[in-house]
Amino acid sequence: MPLNPIPKTLFQKLWDRHVVVPETAESPAVLFIDLHLIHEVTSPQAFTVMEERGLKVRRPDLTFGTLDHSTPTLPADETGALPYATADAARQVEQLIANCATHGITLFGMDDPRRGIVHVIGPELGLTQPGKTIVCGDSHTSTHGAFGALAFGIGTTEVGHVLATQCVLQRRPKSIRVTFDGALQKGVTAKDMALAMIAKIGADGGQGCAIEFAGEAIRTLSMEGRMTLCNMSIEAGARVGIIAPDETTLTFLRGREFAPKGNAFDAASEDWLSLKTDDGARFDQEVFIDASDIRPMITFGVSPDAAAPVDGTTPDMTAEAEAYMKFKPGRAFAEETVDKVFIGSCTNSRLSDLRAAADIFRGRRVKSGVTALIVPGSEAIRRAAEAEGLHEVFLAAGAQWRLPGCSMCIAMNGDKGDPGELVVSTSNRNFIGRQGAGVRTVLASPATAAAAAIAGHIIDPRPMLEGSS
Amino acid sequence: MPEPINVITSRTITLPQENIDTDQIIPARFLTTTTRSGLGAAAFHDWRYQENGEAISNTPFREEDRASHKILVAGANFGCGSSREHAPWALLDFEFKVVISTKIADIFKGNALKNGLLPVEIDPDTHRYLIENPGMELIVDLANLSVSSPNGGVNANFVVEPFSRRCLLDGVDPMGHLLNQDAKIAAYEARRVTYS
Numbered sequence: 327m328p329l330n331p332i333p334k335t336l337f338q339k340l341w342d343r344h345v346v347v348p349e350t351a352e353s354p355a356v357l358f359i360d361l362h363l364i365h366e367v368t369s370p371q372a373f374t375v376m377e378e379r380g381l382k383v384r385r386p387d388l389t390f391g392t393l394d395h396s397t398p399t400l401p402a403d404e405t406g407a408l409p410y411a412t413a414d415a416a417r418q419v420e421q422l423i424a425n426c427a428t429h430g431i432t433l434f435g436m437d438d439p440r441r442g443i444v445h446v447i448g449p450e451l452g453l454t455q456p457g458k459t460i461v462c463g464d465s466h467t468s469t470h471g472a473f474g475a476l477a478f479g480i481g482t483t484e485v486g487h488v489l490a491t492q493c494v495l496q497r498r499p500k501s502i503r504v505t506f507d508g509a510l511q512k513g514v515t516a517k518d519m520a521l522a523m524i525a526k527i528g529a530d531g532g533q534g535c536a537i538e539f540a541g542e543a544i545r546t547l548s549m550e551g552r553m554t555l556c557n558m559s560i561e562a563g564a565r566v567g568i569i570a571p572d573e574t575t576l577t578f579l580r581g582r583e584f585a586p587k588g589n590a591f592d593a594a595s596e597d598w599l600s601l602k603t604d605d606g607a608r609f610d611q612e613v614f615i616d617a618s619d620i621r622p623m624i625t626f627g628v629s630p631d632a633a634a635p636v637d638g639t640t641p642d643m644t645a646e647a648e649a650y651m652k653f654k655p656g657r658a659f660a661e662e663t664v665d666k667v668f669i670g671s672c673t674n675s676r677l678s679d680l681r682a683a684a685d686i687f688r689g690r691r692v693k694s695g696v697t698a699l700i701v702p703g704s705e706a707i708r709r710a711a712e713a714e715g716l717h718e719v720f721l722a723a724g725a726q727w728r729l730p731g732c733s734m735c736i737a738m739n740g741d742k743g744d745p746g747e748l749v750v751s752t753s754n755r756n757f758i759g760r761q762g763a764g765v766r767t768v769l770a771s772p773a774t775a776a777a778a779a780i781a782g783h784i785i786d787p788r789p790m791l792e793g794s795s
Numbered sequence: 796m797p798e799p800i801n802v803i804t805s806r807t808i809t810l811p812q813e814n815i816d817t818d819q820i821i822p823a824r825f826l827t828t829t830t831r832s833g834l835g836a837a838a839f840h841d842w843r844y845q846e847n848g849e850a851i852s853n854t855p856f857r858e859e860d861r862a863s864h865k866i867l868v869a870g871a872n873f874g875c876g877s878s879r880e881h882a883p884w885a886l887l888d889f890e891f892k893v894v895i896s897t898k899i900a901d902i903f904k905g906n907a908l909k910n911g912l913l914p915v916e917i918d919p920d921t922h923r924y925l926i927e928n929p930g931m932e933l934i935v936d937l938a939n940l941s942v943s944s945p946n947g948g949v950n951a952n953f954v955v956e957p958f959s960r961r962c963l964l965d966g967v968d969p970m971g972h973l974l975n976q977d978a979k980i981a982a983y984e985a986r987r988v989t990y991s
Contacts, residue, residue, distance in 0.1 A: 346983040347976055353958045356976050358983050368879065370829035379970070384980075396827055414827035421829050455990070465878040465902055481880035481906035482831075483969075491973040493980055497956060499901075529814050530872040534901035563875060565901050586990040594990035629814040629875075646812055736877075738823040745846060757818045757876060763846050 333604035336570050337501055337536040340476035340601070344459045346493055354495040360458035361388055361475075362488045363444050364431070366422040367395040367738075368463030372486035373425040383429040385492045390453060391426045391433040393419050394443045396739050399701050399728035408436065411740030429489075440583075442704020442730045445469040445672035449553065450706055452582025456571035456598035461488055466672045466754065468559040472552035473579070474571035474601045476536075479560065499565050500535045500610040503603070506543035508618035513788040515682070516551030517674060517752065517771035519543065519615075520558035521623035521633040527613060529631040532564030535610070538603060539569050543617035549578040550678040557673045558754055561630040570602035622786055625756045625769040626653050632756070634659075636774055637786040650758055651766050659784040662768075665747035667698040667779035668761070669772050670728075671735035674752035675703030677710050679772040684716045686776035686790050687723040693782030698725035699741065701733040725779065737761045750778040797911025799966040802936045803892045805865035808855050809929040815869050816876035817903060821885040823877075834881055835888030855929075856889075865892040866933055868925045872896075874903025874914075883907040893935050895942070897922045908959040909969065917942060921951040937964055 334342075347356035362385075369391075376383070383389060396415035402408050410416040419436075426433035434441040440451060445466050448454040456474035461467060463485045470477035484494055504523055524531070537559050544552070552569050559567025576595050579585045586594045621635035627647035634641055637660075640653040648655070653662060669675070669683050680702060692698045700720050702708040708730055711717055717727045733741040735753035737760065743749045745764030752775050756767040768784065777787035825837035843854050867886065873896040874882060883906050886894070894907065895915045904914045915935060917925075921942070925931070934943050937960060942951045961967050 346979050351957060352961070353972075354956070356973065356979070358980070358987065367826050371831045371880075374830070375970075381974075412827055414829075418827050418829055463878060463880075465876065479878040479902055481878055481902060481909065483880060483906065483909040487970055487973050490970065491976070491980060492984075493973055493976065495958070495969060495973065529875060530898055530900070533872070533898060563872065563900060584991065590990050597988075597990075629816075644813075736823045738826055755816070755818070755876060757816045759822055759841050760818050763822075763841055 333607040335501055335607045335609065336474065336538055336568055336601055336603045337476070337566065340457065340459070340568070341498060343457065344476065349498060354497045356493045357459060357496050359388070359461050359488050359492055359494060361390070361448070361453055361460040362492070363448055363460065363462035363467070364389060364391045364422070364485065365394055365444050365462070365464065366418045368482050369425065369485055370418065370421050371482050372489055375486045376489055381490045383431065383489050386430040388492060389431045389489070391422055391431055392441055392444050392447055393422065393434070393436060395732045395736060397436065397731045398739055399731045399733050399741055401729060409740070411738070415739065439705050442706065443672045443675065443732055445557065446675060446703030446707065449473065449549070449578070450582070450704055452579050452585030455579065455585065455594070456575060456601055461494060465560045466557050468564065468567045469553050469557040469672055471556040471559070471566055471568035472549060473575055474568060474598065476566060476568065478565045502532055502535045502537045502564070502611045502613060503609040504537055504539050504613045504615065505541040506539065506615050506617040507541050508543060508616050509546065510543055510617050510620065513773065513791050514620050514622060515771040515773065516547055516554040518620050518623045519617065520555050521625065521630070521769065522620045523615060524558065524562045524631045525623070525633040526615065527562055529561065529629045530563040532559065532562040535564050536566040536568065537562070537564045539567060540603070541617070544569055545572065548678060549574060550676045553676070554673055558630070561754055571598045622771060622774050622788065624659060624774060624784060626659070627651060628756055628758050630754065630756060630769060633769070636770070636784060662748060662784045664696055664750050664778045664783055666743050666749040667696060667775050668701070668734040668749060668751040668753065669699070669775050670701030670703065670733050671753035672703065672732070673754045674772050675701060675707065677707050679752065680707070680711050680716050683772040683776040684719040686773055686780060686787060687725060688719050690723055690780045692724040692779045696779050696782050698779040699728060699734060700725050701728040702730050704730050734761050750775045750784065797963070800892070800911060800913060800937050800963045802934060802938070803865065803913070804932065804934045805892065806860070806863050806930050806932050807866045807868045807925060808860065808864045809926050810855060810867065810869040811926045813870035814872045814875055817874060817879050817882040818876055820874065820882040821879065826879060826881055831884045833888060834885035835890070838885035838889040861890050864930070865890055866895060866935065867891050867893070868895045868922070870896065871898045873899050875900040878902045878906070880906045880910070883910045883912045887912050895922070895925060908956070908963065911963060913937060913963070915942060915953045917951045917953055921949060924949060
């Protein structure tokens with residue numbers, strides 16, 4: 327009998343495949359990057375450094391750009407001019423267009439039917455694949471880990487490193503496995519799993535770590551749900567969130583524009599299915615969560631770990647959070663009146679998210695005085711939603727149906743709340759001022775957000791789901 | 796390339812709050828810039844100015860302290876949230892040189908090191924003492940990895956990733972280090988397995 331090799335985690339396997347120069351005490355590893363995604367906000371200064379140093383982009387073929395953060399979600403006016411929030415926002419977009427043209431990088435520009443939020447279009451186009459290393463100047467790059475890719479956010483200096491060398495300098499992070507045993511209850515989603523996990527381990531509970539998600543509730547989760555969960559890994563401080571590829575992953579990728587075709591897909595599939603943690607592999611930390619215990623969740627404070635079941639009452643929180651949010655400990659969440667609802671972002675703007683929201687909106691009206699903004703994650707999702715008539719459901723309910731972009735998640739394109747408003751949002755961060763100065767953000771799933779728009783206050787969406795077909 | 800760092804002697808500004816995220820350090824509406832200069836005006840903007848643009852009077856960031864208070868002491872998980880490198884750019888342009896906390900968020904820490912803003916993670920007891928004594932003078936020594944006070948009341952050690960420390964002490968350029976790996980990168984590219 328041959329000796330069994332040392333069991334490896336999925337993360338280790340992904341890491342080992344990409345080591346160009348191994349890590350030493352003196353120097354981090356040099357890791358090769360298979361896919362570099364860029365957008366208008368975190369790339370301009372990196373291109374400036376390239377120009378100052380006279381460097382060429384090493385692998386424009388592995389680099390793809392999109393426009394999402396600063397772009398308007400309202401259509402062009404009759405002259406064809408897009409309603410940018412500021413001249414600087416428009417200039418930033420122009421700069422990425424020019425930088426991509428100069429360096430021969432494919433850009434999914436404003437008129438491209440493939441454009442959308444960077445973490446939505448990577449998977450949608452089949453650029454995101456198991457086994458790849460993927461980086462982007464954006465912390466929610468962890469989203470792509472849903473496919474069994476090693477994906478993490480980088481700063482602008484590192485964007486420059488990848489442009490010039492297709493490599494990053496990295497120390498191998500510690501590992502955590504979060505196992506979701508059991509099955510989710512009806513009406514409970516990946517967003518609720520994410521918020522329950524962050525509430526359990528804390529906003530710094532995974533600091534700098536690679537989290538692998540495992541267990542029965544992960545295996546039965548759709549790719550969209552897996553993306554939502556991996557997306558939120560960074561809100562627990564983790565660098566990476568990953569899920570081993572399986573048939574669900576293959577089914578999602580087959581036939582996508584940049585996915586391998588024919589025999590190449592079969593060869594890839596065989597390799598991809600080998601990407602899983604070996605029995606007996608050791609993690610630095612193990613966390614177990616009973617998925618059947620999770621109820622629809624919302625946040626009540628100013629950090630994503632301040633999360634609790636929506637059908638309950640506000641727990642104790644820091645004085646700072648209480649002063650800002652104006653939620654009273656002990657008061658039912660259902661007593662909190664809602665001003666705006668945002669359904670969108672790289673966390674929850676995919677077709678299944680829009681369907682979940684439409685199931686709540688169908689045959690109902692947005693409460694008078696509440697503004698509801700529905701922003702699809704990409705042009706492809708917008709077209710698919712419209713083909714199903716979801717936009718008609720939203721419009722009939724009195725909600726707004728917008729063009730794709732990051733929109734109110736980061737509130738830098740003009741879409742934002744007003745001071746003091748309570749916004750129920752399917753995005754990922756409830757930080758002070760995140761959705762506009764003085765805006766109070768409550769994070770929730772698409773169903774919970776849609777239900778809040780109908781009721782005009784925070785509410786458990788499950789009774790409304792019972793009423794839908 | 797940041798200036799080499801060795802010893803920084805300065806006074807502290809203290810922010811006891813935990814989880815100070817990058818949206819606090821620089822709100823997203825200031826991210827439409829295409830340069831990295833001049834972001835000090837946006838540093839902690841909403842902690843320094845009201846919505847009508849008037850300065851907040853009881854802010855911890857006093858204009859008269861700027862030249863003398865270059866060490867920021869903050870609660871745990873400082874710099875959490877987005878990967879925006881604008882956060883260390885803004886703090887450096889505001890003249891901060893060091894950030895001290897019990898825990899500093901991963902991406903922010905990496906970004907800070909690459910720009911010459913020294914992230915220092917220290918033990919909870921020393922941290923509590925610093926928070927309780929705002930404005931005290933500290934000596935942060937990168938070569939010896941120590942934080943001390945002239946009167947001896949503070950004496951703590953910290954760890955910095957060795958490569959980043961060498962970059963900061965000796966002015967080693969990480970981009971240059973990567974560019975020097977060209978032959979190894981080319982060899983990796985030649986053996987790399989792809990499927991499309």
